[in-house]
Every structure is written in structure tokens, then in C-alpha cells.
Amino acid sequence: MITKSVVKDIQSLTGKKYRDQAGLFLAEGSKLVEELLRDRPHAIKKIFALENWIEHNKIIDPAIQLTRVTTAELKRLSQLITPHEVVAVVAKFPQIPLRQGNGLTVVCCGIQDPGNFGTILRTADWFGVNQIVCSPDTVDVYNPKVVQATMGSIARLAVHFLEIEPWLKKQQLPIYAAVLDGKPLYEIARSRQGILLIGNEAKGVPASLLTTNNITGVTIPKVGGAESLNVAVATGILLSWFS
């Protein structure tokens, strides 16, 4: 039986303020929850699931509070139009220190759409980029729609929110910024050492960052008519080149 107070607690986690206070976030859907169980088992605090899912997954960890729910109850807990078998309450991951000086880092400057941001994280994970730096005005990484769009990649990434400009000035690696009037991507030497700046959906990378030392504006050559590419698609194409 799901009480009103349980529903209220879960719903409150759709807001950043409550997520920050509680140090918790929501994860929905079998695929996502099963990836979290595999990659971050100790982070999972509560699971609300249909009988079928429980039978199939055999959760034995006594630290996880497991509640069997009906389809109607799940609907009350879910943020999705069509709920997917299971909703979990998960502890935010501990911050690990920022790694300096090697590998690829993706920097998100003010990404606003949760679906785009989640897809960028999933794409970074595919290409083995596990460090993401975000400006403070980027959408919260624990927003339920972001978590959903990462498809589990959130469990494998270190995501840091910080002021980009002072941080960028201290970096030694080459810096690339996705812009509409830069050097054609295919003229850039491929390298898995560098920092890739991705800008806001409408405004792009802030002009103030484009004057940083050691920065190169990079453009994906256009053949047809579209004014721009979706930001997650552009990130995929850039990472595919650098990887």
C-alpha cells in the first residue's frame, strides 16, 4: 500500500531544491534501475516495483527498501506518461576530484533541455569520456528527465558543476569549442587529449570563453539547409572524430 505521504516524498524529488536537501534522486524504468543496481548498488535506497519486476530481479540487499506496488500505484509515483515497472529512490553519487591534464573532457555551457543533456552524457559514455564539466546554469544532472535520457550512463560518469572561465584558464590541454563559424572539424588533428566546449541550444558557447588562450573554434561542415544541428547530435559527431 502506498500512502499519500510516500507519493508526496517521491514527487518532491522532481524539484532540485528537495533533491539537494535530501541528497536523493529518482530513477525510473527497468533498464535504468537494473544498470544502477549493477554499477552503483549501494546508492539505491528504495525500490517501488511491480510483482513481475521483483520476481525477475531478486533484490536481496537488506539496505534496499523494496515495496511491491500495483500498476495504479506505480502510476501515482511515476513521472512518465506510461510508467515502466519500477521507480527507485537513489542517493546522489559522491563527488570525485576533478582529473587534470589527460584524456577528453566535455564541457557543457548552459545546456537547458534535460533530454539533450542526458543524451550528451550517454554519448560521452559511449565514447569513453567519463569526465563532464558543466556551467552552473546547465540543467541539474539529477533532473528525472536527464537521468532518464542518460539510459544508465549517469552511473559511470563524473559530472562537475563549476564556473567555467577560471577553470578553463588553468587548463594545459588544447581546447575546442563547437561554433558555427570555426575551423572545419575534419581539418582538426584527431586526439584523445583535450577539452571540448558545447554551448547552449540557442546561444552557443558564451563569447567570453571564446577568447581563452589555446582555444580553437570547430565547425561540423554543413552541406544542406538546416540552420544548426541538435546539440547532442553535434556532440556525438565531434566525439566520434576525436575518439
Place this chain on the structure above:
Amino acid sequence: MITKSVVKDIQSLTGKKYRDQAGLFLAEGSKLVEELLRDRPHAIKKIFALENWIEHNKIIDPAIQLTRVTTAELKRLSQLITPHEVVAVVAKFPQIPLRQGNGLTVVCCGIQDPGNFGTILRTADWFGVNQIVCSPDTVDVYNPKVVQATMGSIARLAVHFLEIEPWLKKQQLPIYAAVLDGKPLYEIARSRQGILLIGNEAKGVPASLLTTNNITGVTIPKVGGAESLNVAVATGILLSWFS
């Protein structure tokens, strides 16, 4: 003044059945409507817009029925949470014949998410691919969320819905299918002549198509942990390679 009957007419166009009957679809937002006015001016039948937008755009074509609306009225007409200045009723574009035998064609096999499908169309347009073939179970191209996600590219593309298998058998160009266990993308010769098959978000390209003559399964090499890439991101990476 917007009557209830006008609101009802507009709302009905969110359903495929009514769009097919009326031969009309909805387009929302200044950017999208302005691109349609430029690229498909005769397709626009009605515009409902805020005073500001009307002043800025100076519509003089008497064939377009222009209605000034308040923010509150626009909200009643809009499918978006935050309406964007203008909603237009647009005539579906006339079908042009399928082009055979040259250039790149993207084939969508059962893409379900309107945002993904619209983003695929926008990406194809960026890379100068203007012919898209879709299986009948792909989401409707005139679905408002698809139209929105194309960001105007819908006006520049020829999108055909047909049974893929018999059509594919008649093609002479090399066929590539996006799969998880194919030949690494970067081993495929770059060419702007070919047919690229993109599969459903969960199920991929149907197995029945993968036995077609002249087909090569292609995979974007994975470095990290994600199980898959978003289908629109994958399409962007593939088209970037072939272009």
C-alpha cells in the same frame, strides 16, 4: 477573438486521423513558422499570432488567414507548455516522386519517438540528404512534436512512407544498416552514394532487412560503457562520415 470551435479545429490536428482528413498540420514558434514562410509560403493557410510577431513579420499574402491573438488565447491553441508567439495551420506538402539511383537516402525503420524522428530529419537536412524513406510504422512526419524537432527542415525534405523490404530489393546503390555488431564505421569507404538504414530505438533494424543483397552492417566503435547511442546521434555520426 478565438471561438471554441477554432480551438477544437486546431486541437484536432494533433491527431493523425484528422491531419490526414484535412490535409493540414500544425507548426508552432517563430523560427519554424518563419522558415515555412520563406521555404513553403503557399502551404500556410492560417496564422494565429501575438501582435508583436505580426508587426515584425508583415504578412501581406491575402491567401493567409491572419488572426491576432492574446497570450491567453495562444495558450489555448498551443501544444507547448510555454507557447512561442505563433501557431500556423499548414497544408501538407505535395508528394514528389521518389528519386532513384543517386545521392544518399536515409531509411527510418520504425522510429517511434517524435523528437528523435524530427532530429533525424534536421540532421539529414544539415548534411544535404533530402530524401527520406520511412516504414509505415514510423511516427507520422506531421506529428506536431516531429515538426517542432525538425526546426524547419521539414520544409526542405521529401519524406516517403512505404514498405521497405520490396523497395530495398530494387535498389542498386550500396546499402548500409546501423547495427551494434557490424563493420566499424571508419573502415567503410566514404561515399555520398548509398542508402542508410536506421532502426527502431529499442529493436534496431529489422532482421528481415539485414539479409538484403548488397547490405553492410555498420557500427560506430564504442570506447566506453553505454549500451547504445541515441538513434538521432548515431544518424548524425553516420551521415557525418558519409558526407
